[in-house]
Amino acid sequence: MTAPARPADSSADAAALAEAAARRANRTSMVVLIVAEGISLLGTRISTVALPWLVLITTHNPVRMGIVAGAATVPYILNGFIAAPLVDRVGARRMSILTDIFSACAMAGVAVGYRDGIVVLSVLVAVNGALRGVGDRAKNVLLKPILDAAGTNVLRLTSVYTGVGQLTMLVGGSVAGVLISLLNPWGAIWFDVVSFVVCAVLVSALVRMPRPAPPVPAAQPVATDGHRTIEGEARVEGEGAAAPPAAAEPPSRESYLEELAGGLRYLRRDHLIRNMVSMLAVTNLFAQAALVVFIPLWVDQRLNHSPVALGFIGAGFALGGIAGNAVFTALGPRLPRYLTFVLGYMVGGAPRFLVMAFSHNLAAVVAVWFVSGFALSSANPTIGAMVYQRVPSALLARVSGLVTAVAFVGLTVGGLVGGWAVEVLGFGPAIVGSAVVYFVATLAPVVGYRTWRQLDVVVRGRKAAPPRGRLTVTLAHEEGRWTATARRRDGTMLARRYPVEAPRALRALRLLHSPAAGGGLTGLLVGQREVTRRRAERLGAELAEAQAGLVELSALLGSRPVAEVTATAPGPPAAFGEPEPGQDPVTGQATAPAPRPPAD
Numbered sequence: 001m002t003a004p005a006r007p008a009d010s011s012a013d014a015a016a017l018a019e020a021a022a023r024r025a026n027r028t029s030m031v032v033l034i035v036a037e038g039i040s041l042l043g044t045r046i047s048t049v050a051l052p053w054l055v056l057i058t059t060h061n062p063v064r065m066g067i068v069a070g071a072a073t074v075p076y077i078l079n080g081f082i083a084a085p086l087v088d089r090v091g092a093r094r095m096s097i098l099t100d101i102f103s104a105c106a107m108a109g110v111a112v113g114y115r116d117g118i119v120v121l122s123v124l125v126a127v128n129g130a131l132r133g134v135g136d137r138a139k140n141v142l143l144k145p146i147l148d149a150a151g152t153n154v155l156r157l158t159s160v161y162t163g164v165g166q167l168t169m170l171v172g173g174s175v176a177g178v179l180i181s182l183l184n185p186w187g188a189i190w191f192d193v194v195s196f197v198v199c200a201v202l203v204s205a206l207v208r209m210p211r212p213a214p215p216v217p218a219a220q221p222v223a224t225d226g227h228r229t230i231e232g233e234a235r236v237e238g239e240g241a242a243a244p245p246a247a248a249e250p251p252s253r254e255s256y257l258e259e260l261a262g263g264l265r266y267l268r269r270d271h272l273i274r275n276m277v278s279m280l281a282v283t284n285l286f287a288q289a290a291l292v293v294f295i296p297l298w299v300d301q302r303l304n305h306s307p308v309a310l311g312f313i314g315a316g317f318a319l320g321g322i323a324g325n326a327v328f329t330a331l332g333p334r335l336p337r338y339l340t341f342v343l344g345y346m347v348g349g350a351p352r353f354l355v356m357a358f359s360h361n362l363a364a365v366v367a368v369w370f371v372s373g374f375a376l377s378s379a380n381p382t383i384g385a386m387v388y389q390r391v392p393s394a395l396l397a398r399v400s401g402l403v404t405a406v407a408f409v410g411l412t413v414g415g416l417v418g419g420w421a422v423e424v425l426g427f428g429p430a431i432v433g434s435a436v437v438y439f440v441a442t443l444a445p446v447v448g449y450r451t452w453r454q455l456d457v458v459v460r461g462r463k464a465a466p467p468r469g470r471l472t473v474t475l476a477h478e479e480g481r482w483t484a485t486a487r488r489r490d491g492t493m494l495a496r497r498y499p500v501e502a503p504r505a506l507r508a509l510r511l512l513h514s515p516a517a518g519g520g521l522t523g524l525l526v527g528q529r530e531v532t533r534r535r536a537e538r539l540g541a542e543l544a545e546a547q548a549g550l551v552e553l554s555a556l557l558g559s560r561p562v563a564e565v566t567a568t569a570p571g572p573p574a575a576f577g578e579p580e581p582g583q584d585p586v587t588g589q590a591t592a593p594a595p596r597p598p599a600d
Helices: 007-059 062-070 073-082 084-090 092-116 118-150 154-206 256-269 271-302 307-334 337-348 351-358 362-376 379-390 393-407 409-425 427-442 449-456 502-510 515-557 562-568
Strands: 222-224 229-231 471-478 481-488 493-500
Touching: 007 062, 007 092, 007 118, 007 154, 062 118, 073 084, 073 118, 073 256, 073 393, 073 409, 084 092, 084 118, 084 256, 084 393, 092 118, 092 154, 118 154, 118 393, 154 307, 154 379, 256 271, 256 393, 271 307, 271 351, 271 379, 271 393, 271 409, 271 427, 271 449, 307 362, 307 379, 337 351, 337 362, 337 379, 337 427, 337 449, 351 362, 351 427, 379 393, 393 409, 409 427, 471 502, 481 502, 493 502
Parallel strands: 222 471
Antiparallel strands: 222 229, 471 481, 481 493
16 A cells, blocks of 8 residues: 655655756756857857958948948947946846847948948947947856856856857858858848847847745854864844844945946956956957967068968967867866966967967968967856856946956057067067067966965866855954954855954854854853963962062161052162152152141
8 A cells, every 4th residue: 555645745846846947947048048149249250251341342442441340349348348237227138138139230220321431330330349248248147147047067158158259250251251252241241130130039038037046044153262163053032132134125226337336346356357357458469469460471471472371370270279168168177277277378378479480381380379279278268267256246247348348458459569569670579579478478377376376266076056145154262362254155265364352252152052152152261261360370479479579678678568668659769878858768759848846
């Protein structure tokens, strides 16, 4: 005879099924978001190639071609930070959909009105760049809660995300060439319009924000007496127990400028992100100089104007990045982040400059650039995972926008710096000097090891746990002082050995309803009482010894009794000899004259 199932078992099974279904839905949203971003990036890459070609065949003016090609870069960088508070106000999912729709409209205006003049064309391209800047920030913010809810390893996800971008860069140029030859440049731009529309439809139809996690009980207080840890529940009993706090009023929203300043303040406090962004600003500058100045000049001077070599070098670097990204996606969570990051920049940084300075062999240059792409494939996933894991969700849009803006500053001036260096120093010295500066910049993680080693804070190989808002506070008593240490669940240190006043520490310990906590506190107080008793005995013995010495001194001086001496002796005794008139023989202080007898 089979026993009927208990209600508790059925409810637990239902909860497990609901949790599994929610996890599958979150993973579906994550995959759809990455696919939508890949389609959008492919369209952007195609339009990046088609737009300069469109201007060239319609105006035959290379200067105007360069103006249009760079019109989207500055708005993309600036608006990614300036408009970041809008992501928090409007919502990441809604902002992603809106920016894709408006970007489609802007690029449709380019495809339709390209004959209206260079000014109109540049304005539309700049508007599209500004929209993409804030749209990319919205997608980054949207991915964070979905990633946490799906339980996916953050480093593996950022690696996949970076690999999709590299793949679209490699494929986008070839697809753009085919579309331009088949449909003309404006036809290729219409493909970008369609890509934005498809991205907006996918996000609106299939990407859902995860449900908020149920409230979690407060973390148990943790106390230690310096030798052992004491845990217990925080409870307040008796008539004097405080009532539960009333619901707090919703905080007033900060002004727009205050929200922007919040991102700046966070970046200034986080030394690791600040140092990394500074390094990226330098490395991106010289990487851009190599892309737009050094490689074309090397091909022109060493290979006698062979444009095919340009494609070979770029394809070698991109293929190396894709191959390295595939390897890093599989092995990255098990590798030490700090060491992988440092070695990646050491191998993939300066050598690709030096090979162009000392070699005339195309195969050697392509091979070195392939290895460089492979080695540097770990950089962007590591940076993305670090930002996701260190920056609070409420500040993610603003901080990531600021990080992108500062890191991409070098892209706007890299071509100018590279051209100036070649003009002043010559081709060979300019490349060698760039390699040296690049190498010095990549030494920052080695010189600042104490800060950069925080890359390894997260345990390797462990999936990212859903955030539960827990932290551990350790209250310690050592050498007569109370200190508190606060640490987040992911291992991030919030406060280290913060001094706490003794009354506050004891009030906190009284909240622990635990025999172990009571026993530990009692032992601590007994120990303090014993130390105080011994100190009092030592002070009493010293005081008795001093009093005995004072008695001997009084006997030698033949002065008043000890009680009087101790009561009236604030200063040192007078010098031996006859005292002056009106002076005390022991203290040397002036005394009142004796009263005269009454006259007869």
